[in-house]
Amino acid sequence: MNKNIYMAVKRICCILTIILSILSAQKERRFAYELFSSKSQEVSADAGKDIQAPSKTTILLDASRSTPKKGIHSYEWSFEEGIIFQDDYHFNETDSVILYEFNQDTVRETNDRLSIKKVITKNKFIEVALPEMPAGTKFPVILKVVDSKGRKDSDILWVKIADLNKYDEDYTHTEEFLEDGDGSDFDAVAHIDSTEDEQQDHFLSKVNLDYISIQPINKGLLKAMEVEIINAFLFNETRKLGFQNVIDPNRYIP
Incomplete structure (x- = not known):
């Protein structure tokens, strides 16, 4: 037993x-x-390549290369004072905007504009209108990404204000180049002729050296449907010219 x-x-x-x-x-x-x-799944911020563009043009800030591709809770872009202003932008209702504080002891003029310090958004891309600055001016833009667990990482890119006359020369060369070939290997540059009053009123958009961004300038004078129709026409015609890296102006940004 x-x-x-x-x-x-x-x-x-x-x-x-x-x-x-x-x-x-x-x-x-x-x-x-x-x-x-x-x-x-480590968090890694990628603000993209440094950008060169003339003043008073629009650039695209691209955080899409940040990782992980899924799980990032927010993208935070930080700017020096006097770079972008509150009255220039209509952000998504889910975006948060932090402004630079003005000195309460000084008298503010009626035309003083509120400068944006940070934009916190869920979008991977934001479009920024560059201010009027002398050619050669450089300023940093800092990207911070935060994932759903609160982990953070930061990256920086530099924006350099380029000489508009240089781009006029490039545009003339582009016209000659397109007559001889399809131009598919040429860096894409979008250009609209200047008015007779000021050469600096050119609207040239060169985005991250890789993309063309189509920007409605006076969309307040048109109906929303008219803006979309014009944007779609410009988008399709630009693609027909052989430029494939064109951002759809009527795209949906989640």
């Missing part, structure tokens, strides 16, 4: 040992998976 009990206890101990070994192996595998998963 005692021998039978001994054998039964021995079997139970063997079974418990096997079960504990299995549980330990599963725990190790789960730990290894979580460790690998956490490393593969």
Whole structure:
């Protein structure tokens, strides 16, 4: 009888040992998976390449290369004072805008504009109208991304104000180039002829050296449907010229 009990206890101990070994192996595998998963999902901000563009033009800030592709809770763009202004933009209702504080002790003129310090958004892209600045001026733009777990990372890009006359020369060369070839390998530059009053009123948009951005200038004078029709026409005609990296102005931005 005692021998039978001994054998039964021995079997139970063997079974418990096997079960504990299995549980330990599963725990190790789960730990290894979580460790690998956490490393593969590390937050990394990517503000894109440095940008060169003339003053009073529009650039596209692109955070789409930040990782992880899914799971980023917000994109925060920070600007120096006097770069972008509150009355220039109509942001998405989910965006948060932080302004620079003005000095309460000084008298503000009626035409003083409120400068934006930060834009916190869920969109990967935002479009920024550059102010009037001398050619050669450089300023930083800082991107901070935050994921759903609160982990953060930052990156910086530099914007340099380019000489508009240089782009006029490039545009003349572009016209000659398109007459001889399809222009598919040429850096895309969008250009609208200047008025007779001021050469600086050119509207040239060169976005991150890779993309053309079509911007409605006086959309307040048109109906929304008319703006979309004009945008669609310009988008399609630009693509027909051989430029493939064109941002659809009627795109949906989630």
